[in-house]
Every structure is written in C-alpha cells, then in structure tokens.
Amino acid sequence: MRARAGVRALTPDPAMLERRLERERLARREVEEIAERTTRALYDKQQELVLFEAVVLASNESTTVEHALRGAVEAVCGHTRWPLGHAHLRDPSSGDLVSGLIWHMEQPALFADFRRVTEEMSFPAGHGLPGRVLATGGAAWIADVELDQDFARKNLGVRAAFAFPIHAGGELTAVLEFFAAGATAPDAALLEVMAQIGRQLGRVVERIHAQEQIAHQATHDSLTGLANRLLFSDRLEQLLAHAERRGSIAALLFLDLDRFKDINDTLGHNAGDQLLRDVAERLRAALRASDTIARFGVGAEFTLARFGGDEFVVLCDELASEADAVRVAERFQRALLVPFVLEGDEHVVTASIGIVVAGTEHREAASLLRDADTAMYRAKERGPGRWEVFDEKIRSRALARVAIERALRHAPDAGELRLHYQPVVALDDGTLQAVEALVRWEHPERGLLHPRDFVPISEESALILQLGAWTLRGACEQAGRWRARFGDRAPLPVSVNVSARQLAQAELPAIVGQMLAETRLSASDLALEITETSLIEDASVAAESLRELKSLGVTILLDDFGTGFSSLSHLQRFPIDALKIDRSFVKGLRAGSDECAIVRAIVAMAGAL
Structure with missing residues (x-):
C-alpha cells in the first residue's frame, strides 16, 4: 500500500518500549510490596490484638495473681513462639525479685538446669535481666546473652531474652521474662505490646489485691491480724x-x-x-x-x-x-x-x-x-x-447450772424466793441494832437453797439484776412494816447486798430512790452492802452512784473487808459508813491470836476514819 502524500510512517522505538515496560513492572512491584507490607502489618497488628485480648480475658478471669501471671506467660510464649517464659515476684521483705515458680517450657528437659539455677537466685535492683527492669522500671532486651556481661545464667540453653515489668499501686510487683534458643535482634514493636500487657496486668493485680484485702478484712481480726x-x-x-x-x-x-x-x-x-x-x-x-x-x-x-x-x-x-x-x-x-x-x-x-x-x-x-x-x-x-x-463431770455440772438458771428465771413470779433476816447485835449489851436481808430459794424439787447454790449463777447473767431488785423491794417493804409497827424500836436499818452488776448500773440511785418512795421507807432505814471487788469493776460509775446514794441518806457498808484488795484508797475515795470484817478473821478470834491483832487494827482504823 502506498502512503498518502504528505503523511510520514512511524516506526516504534524498541528501547523506549522496553523502558516503559520496566517502569510499569517496577510500579506494579512497588504496589505489590506496599500491599504485602500493609497486609503483613495488619496481620501483625491483628495478632497483637489477639494476644492482648487473650491476656485480658485470661487475667480478668483470674482470682489470684499467680493465675493471672501464668496465663500471661503462656499467651506471650504462644504469640512469640519463644519456648521459655517465667515470672519473678517482688519479695516484700528484701525488695528483691525471686522466682514465682511460674513457668512455660516447651521442652522441660532441655531447660531443667536453667529453671533450677533461676529458682535458686534472687535479683536485686541492677543485677541481671530482672534486676535491670527493677532498676529502670521499663522493659529490657538482650539480643545475645552470651555477649552480656551482667547475665549470670549463661550456657544453659538460652541466647536471646526480653523482660518487662508489672506495676500495681505505684510499685513494681513482678517481672515477666522470656527466652529464645537463638540470638534475636530487639523488636521495638513487640516491646511496646509487652508494655501494654504489663499495664493491663498491673490493673488486674490491683483488682486482685483489693479483693484479697476485702476478703482478708472479712475473715481476720483487724486488731491482731488473727483469724476472726x-x-x-x-x-x-x-x-x-x-x-x-x-x-x-x-x-x-x-x-x-x-x-x-x-x-x-x-x-x-x-x-x-x-x-x-x-x-x-x-x-x-x-x-x-x-x-x-x-x-x-x-x-x-x-x-x-x-x-x-x-x-x-x-x-x-x-x-x-x-x-x-x-x-x-x-x-x-x-x-x-x-x-x-x-x-x-x-x-x-x-x-x-x-x-x-x-x-x-x-x-x-x-x-x-x-x-x-x-x-x-x-x-x-x-x-x-x-x-x-x-469431761462428763463438767458436762453434768454445766447442765445443772443451766437448769438452775432456767428455774431461777421464773422463781420470783412463782413465789419461790424467801427473805430471811439475820440480826445484828451489840456485843456489850446484846441489843438488836439492825438486820441483814438474806435471800433464799424454796426450790420446788430441791427444797430450800442457800445463796451459794444460785447467786453465783445469777451473777454470770442478767438474772442478778432481777434477783437484786426483788430482794431490795422485799426488804424495803418489810422494813416499812416494822417501822410502822415498832416505831423507834424497829430493828433497822435493814441492809441489802448489792452486786457488782447492780453497782455498775448508772441508774441504781434512781432505782433505790423509787423503791424508797413506793414503800414509803426512810432512806436512813436502808443500808446497802457492797464488796471491794464491785468497786473496781467500774470505779468511776461506782463512785458516782455511791455519792448519789449517800445524798439520799442511805448507809453504805463495805462487806468482807480484809480480803481481796483491802485498799485504803477505797476508804478514802468512796463514801463508806462502816466496815464489815470478813468472817475468816472473826471465826477464829481469840485473845492473843493473829486474827485478834488484825481485827483490832481494822477497828482502830475504822474509828479514825
């Protein structure tokens, strides 16, 4: 075919076509590499998220720190494919890092010596890989432990190592370390992920510690630290x-x-x-x-x-x-x-x-x-x-006491209590000076019971308050009848024993005042007997109650003097009107005896006071 006139034929330049094709191949390769890097980065990021999620799930389900750390060690080893992982815990006494006995080992026999040596060591700040993390508070990586002068666990089957800290409550509480069999260059991205895992584990440790503290407070005595x-x-x-x-x-x-x-x-x-x-x-x-x-x-x-x-x-x-x-x-x-x-x-x-x-x-x-x-x-x-x-004897005695207490609770309403009156006479002429009211219990099965058979039991419970009130009212009523019948010749005052529990009642003066008013008895016709033991049970309350009773006009007698504490400070501090010398001195009284000397001294002292 002939070319038209004025139109020139174009012949392709092979070199130019080759350059164009090369540029296209390079551009396509670059796009593929970018896509591959992006895909790899996305995959790595996905794997990091999978690792982080696995640690979060495992740690959040943990009820102990050891369980949380074990789950983290296993997850990190599974992600990095490093065969050996271990957790150090902070010794609260020394502050050093010691083995937490928490391991992940793909080949236990291969790393048996490494484990033994590690568990025998402790790492203070600045020493070894764990101590390096303890000193800096940050992660550390050793590309080849054989070249690291501070790594003491050489020639035991490991070459590369990295470790990161776990902080809880502002304190470093643990260090996780991982090991590979071959030298490995530092991986900054991996260390950043480990730092995030460390922060997450720190929050878990804080939660577990808070739960343990709450549980400890619920089951232990706050004062002594013993079990409650x-x-x-x-x-x-x-x-x-x-x-x-x-x-x-x-x-x-x-x-x-x-x-x-x-x-x-x-x-x-x-x-x-x-x-x-x-x-x-x-x-x-x-x-x-x-x-x-x-x-x-x-x-x-x-x-x-x-x-x-x-x-x-x-x-x-x-x-x-x-x-x-x-x-x-x-x-x-x-x-x-x-x-x-x-x-x-x-x-x-x-x-x-x-x-x-x-x-x-x-x-x-x-x-x-x-x-x-x-x-x-x-x-x-x-x-x-x-x-x-x-033993069975104690059991029988305890059952008897329970039976007595149960029956005594109903004795006042059942009309089983009795008041006997012991005369107080003058030694020089034998005239009747006063009487002491003594309670007795007419038990429906055991007959008349002496106070020693039931009063101590009542003193161990609130029954003594009920028994004391009954005795006080009965004595006041009887004293009122005697005063009305015999006038000035009535054998008064009548004295009533007051227990330590009664004296410890701040309202005792009001109770006595009310009974005096209801029975229309003069306060001078009533005397209350107390013991030194009852005075020291609650000295401040006792002193105030006795002052108020004295202001009512009631006579205060100190019973069984000469036994117990027999402190002169009691005579000075409390408004005592008279002393009743303990019968242990009186029953053996004879001229020239030790008891006689003691009684003379007490009488002389009482007279001087």
Whole structure:
C-alpha cells in the first residue's frame, strides 16, 4: 500500500518500549510490596490484638495473681513462639525479685538446669535481666546473652531474652521474662505490646489485691491480724469433717485472759489493745516454735483465732492424743509468763484455758465450742492461769447450772424466793441494832437453797439484776412494816447486798430512790452492802452512784473487808459508813491470836476514819 502524500510512517522505538515496560513492572512491584507490607502489618497488628485480648480475658478471669501471671506467660510464649517464659515476684521483705515458680517450657528437659539455677537466685535492683527492669522500671532486651556481661545464667540453653515489668499501686510487683534458643535482634514493636500487657496486668493485680484485702478484712481480726470468728467457724467445720473421715484426733482450746478488764479499766483501752496484740503474737510464736513438729508431729496443724474481746481459740488437727492438746495449753501458759510492758510498767497476765477433744465420733461445731467454753469457766473457777479438759463431770455440772438458771428465771413470779433476816447485835449489851436481808430459794424439787447454790449463777447473767431488785423491794417493804409497827424500836436499818452488776448500773440511785418512795421507807432505814471487788469493776460509775446514794441518806457498808484488795484508797475515795470484817478473821478470834491483832487494827482504823 502506498502512503498518502504528505503523511510520514512511524516506526516504534524498541528501547523506549522496553523502558516503559520496566517502569510499569517496577510500579506494579512497588504496589505489590506496599500491599504485602500493609497486609503483613495488619496481620501483625491483628495478632497483637489477639494476644492482648487473650491476656485480658485470661487475667480478668483470674482470682489470684499467680493465675493471672501464668496465663500471661503462656499467651506471650504462644504469640512469640519463644519456648521459655517465667515470672519473678517482688519479695516484700528484701525488695528483691525471686522466682514465682511460674513457668512455660516447651521442652522441660532441655531447660531443667536453667529453671533450677533461676529458682535458686534472687535479683536485686541492677543485677541481671530482672534486676535491670527493677532498676529502670521499663522493659529490657538482650539480643545475645552470651555477649552480656551482667547475665549470670549463661550456657544453659538460652541466647536471646526480653523482660518487662508489672506495676500495681505505684510499685513494681513482678517481672515477666522470656527466652529464645537463638540470638534475636530487639523488636521495638513487640516491646511496646509487652508494655501494654504489663499495664493491663498491673490493673488486674490491683483488682486482685483489693479483693484479697476485702476478703482478708472479712475473715481476720483487724486488731491482731488473727483469724476472726467467721473464718474460725469455717475452719472448724472443715476440721471436724476431715477428722471424722480420717479418724484423727482434733482438739479445740478456748482461752480467756484473767482480769483483762482490770488492765483495760486502769490503763485505758489503748493499753488493753496493745496487750491483746502482744498476747496474739506470743500465742502465734508458741505455735510456730522450732520444736513444734518434733513435739506434735509433721501432720499437726493449728489455727489460731481471736474469738472476741479477750478470748482466743485454737484448732488443733492431726494430734496423736489428748495429751498433745494439754501440751499446747501448757505451752501457751508458759508463753504468757514473761511480763508484758504496758505504759512503761510490767504486768503479768495469765489465761484460763478450756480444752475439748473430738475423736472419731461425730461432733457438731456448736457443741465443741460450748464444751470448750464450759471447761474454760471451770478452769477460771479454780483460779487464774489454769487449764481444764472437758469431761462428763463438767458436762453434768454445766447442765445443772443451766437448769438452775432456767428455774431461777421464773422463781420470783412463782413465789419461790424467801427473805430471811439475820440480826445484828451489840456485843456489850446484846441489843438488836439492825438486820441483814438474806435471800433464799424454796426450790420446788430441791427444797430450800442457800445463796451459794444460785447467786453465783445469777451473777454470770442478767438474772442478778432481777434477783437484786426483788430482794431490795422485799426488804424495803418489810422494813416499812416494822417501822410502822415498832416505831423507834424497829430493828433497822435493814441492809441489802448489792452486786457488782447492780453497782455498775448508772441508774441504781434512781432505782433505790423509787423503791424508797413506793414503800414509803426512810432512806436512813436502808443500808446497802457492797464488796471491794464491785468497786473496781467500774470505779468511776461506782463512785458516782455511791455519792448519789449517800445524798439520799442511805448507809453504805463495805462487806468482807480484809480480803481481796483491802485498799485504803477505797476508804478514802468512796463514801463508806462502816466496815464489815470478813468472817475468816472473826471465826477464829481469840485473845492473843493473829486474827485478834488484825481485827483490832481494822477497828482502830475504822474509828479514825
């Protein structure tokens, strides 16, 4: 074909076409590389999110710090494909990092020596990989541990390592470290992810610590740090269940400090609290003494708790015999022999201990507590610093006391109480000067009971208030009848015993005043007898009550003088009108005897006052 006139034929330049194709290939390759990098970055980011989500889920479901850290170690090892991971915990006493015994190992045999060496070491700040994190508070990476002069665990199968911290409450509490078998260059992106995981674990640790603190406060005594009644009751139920299945011997000790109230009242509540803390520490030390295993066996277990006030209880499990329980009680009493220093002075404190042993037979927790408490009171009756093992005799005595208390509660309304009057005569002419009202109980089954058979029981409960009020009213009514019948020749005043519980009532003067008004008895016809023990139960309340009673015109007698404290400060502080010398001095009275000298001295002192 011929070309048109004036039109020139174009011939393609091969070199130019080749350059154009090359540019297109380069552009396409660059686009593909960008796409690949973007895809890889997105994948890596997705994997990091998967890792972070796995750690979050696992840690949020954890109820202990150890469980949360173990889940994190396993998740990080699974993501990085590094075969070895480990968690260090901060030692609260030294501040160093020690092995938390939390590991992930793909080949346990390969890393057995590394694990052994690690668990034997501790890392202070600045030493080793964990110490480096502890010192800086940030993550650290070692590309090749064989080239790191500060890495002490060389030649044990690892080459690369990185670690990051976990902070909780502003304190570094743990360090997680991971190891690879070959040298590995630092990965800044990975370390950033680890930092995020560390922050998340820190929040989890704070939550777990807060939950543990709440649980601890709910189950432990805030003053002494011992287990409280709630935790003790739970442990007791578990102990009884285990003892029944295994056939082992378990024992319960109930300990009550003797005359703790005296220290609390005289030195104040701060000193009382300090004493309770010191006693708790002595009891705790007695149970963890170095010879405990030798004396009671490897399997013996003890749970010490504060039951309330000045009462402590101890559960003893896996004992060989009842004698072991007695040895525990004796160890406690020896621990208390060393004086306690309170407010700069030394004070000797003793304890009464009740012991009850539960063998293979089934026993309920409530019955064990009741029996131990009963044995403790029996020990206290025998004197301070004693122990008593619960037995059937104590049980029978306790049941009898319960029966007496139950019947006594209804005795006033049932008309079973009687008032007998003991005359007070002048020794020189034998004239009747006054009378003392003495309560008796006409028991429907046991006949006439002496006060010693029921008054002590009533004093252990609020019944003494009911009994005291009945006695006071009956004596006032009888005194009023005598005054109306005999006039000035009436054998008055009538004296009525007032218990420590009654004297501790701030409203006692008002009660007495009301009874005087209702019975139309003159206050001068009534005398109230108190004991020195009742004066020190609550001295401030007692002093105020006695002053008010004196203002009414009532006579105040101090009974059983010469026993107990017999403190002259009581005679000076309290408005006492007369002293009643204890019968132990009077019954053996004869010329030239020691009792005679004592009585003469008391009479002379009373006359001078």
